[in-house]
Amino acid sequence: MTQRRPETNRARRIERLATLPLFHKLEGRRVVLAGDSEGALWKAELLAATGAELHVFASGGPEPFEALAAASSGGRILVHARNWQADDLAGAALAIGDIEDEAQIRAFVAAARQAGAPVNVVDKPDFCDFSFGTLVNRSPLIVAISTDGAAPVFGQAIRARIETLLPAGLKAWAQAAKDWRPALQARELPFALRRAFWELFTGKAMAAAERAPDESDRAALFAALDQIEGSGDGTGRVSLVGAGPGDPDLLTVKAIRALQSADIILYDDLVSPGVLELARREAKRMMVGKKGYGPSVKQSEINALIVSLASQGKHVVRLKGGDPGIFGRAGEEIAACKAAGLPVVIVPGISAAQGAAASLGLSLTHRDHARRLQFVTGHARSGDLPEDLDWRAMADPHATTVIYMARATLSGFRDRALAAGLDPATPAIAVQAATLPGEARVTATIATLPERLRELPKGGPVLVMVGHALGEAHAGTSSRSGRRSA
Incomplete structure (x- = not known):
């Protein structure tokens, strides 16, 4: 297998700007x-x-x-x-x-x-x-909205929406940031510590946005900074972040905060460009592709890279499609971080199964059809169908089974599950690129689905769902215009 090295400094996708938003300092001018x-x-x-x-x-x-x-x-x-x-x-x-x-x-x-x-x-x-532009005024916090003159009323409607999201108390917090900044600058701290302070400040401000900060808030923040500075040994930290199934709107708020505070982002092939657009602009991005049956960076190399970068005092975000704890090899990366004495946190994400079910308009645990929901992998370390799956569980008529990474092994899965007693007429759906504009799907039975996978575009992640809870989609009631439903 050809080894692929991590890609660094990939060109950032920047959408065309109709106008460049600038803020003018006009006092006394x-x-x-x-x-x-x-x-x-x-x-x-x-x-x-x-x-x-x-x-x-x-x-x-x-x-x-x-x-x-x-x-x-x-x-x-x-x-x-x-x-x-x-x-x-x-x-x-x-x-x-x-x-x-x-x-x-x-x-x-x-x-x-x-x-x-x-x-x-x-x-x-x-x-x-x-x-x-249309303004949301929490000065010194100001949000400006422009439609380039195309639809002022639309801009005003967006302003009204943002007004409801930004409590009036944020004005006082923004002023506090301006007032406290000179004291922070006077300490001549390295960038990492300054950023750590502002991350703490932001967390406190968002948690108490309805009130103005006081001297106790200032004292607590600088005390926390003293503690971080006093324990500073050059050690960074690692966040394993779920990027969700692809649609950026499905990111959690905590995931966005992690992306906004990252120094380095190590991301998979399955992470959509729209998700990366929400990351901090200054963050270095490195693709450490994990693509089934194709050139990939070895997991051991990814583990070593995470440890090496975090040991330099960096905040490393390991960005994974779906949820990092579901077939994302998070366990191996957590073990590597703990062995190196690095703090590591997990930020869960919307799983691919949840995204696909939502896109289809389905409940995976419909109480008339499913008593159990089970996630299984379609291939072992060798790339073959795992031999140790519980085939009686796979054949359970009262379970919904979600199979990850099953494109190459679904026919073998079908044969073993049918031999264990699975009804050949059980509804089955294969979904590719769930929640993204290019989403495609094939709806069939488990008996016929493996041969129909060729109807999906080549490449890209494919998720297979099997069970009687999928009956509505099997009947074609959830087809969407512009998406393939075969």
């Missing part, structure tokens, strides 16, 4: 706003909140802006009751115009660009260097 409409007033309110020195040029008179100027406690608001001039744009950090006449728009844009100021013309995206 000159910003020019031309216009006197309701839209201009809204822009003035937003810009004043940044602490900018805002110059408003309102040819219709200063009245719309007088109350705002009087009430502003952030930056200075200077209202000029005249049209703008090119010299007014000198030194401007931003230029915003609420202008309707196209000739005036073109002149304003040209003058702003000549002055080196990014320009925005309200509701005229073709003339804009930047746009104003």
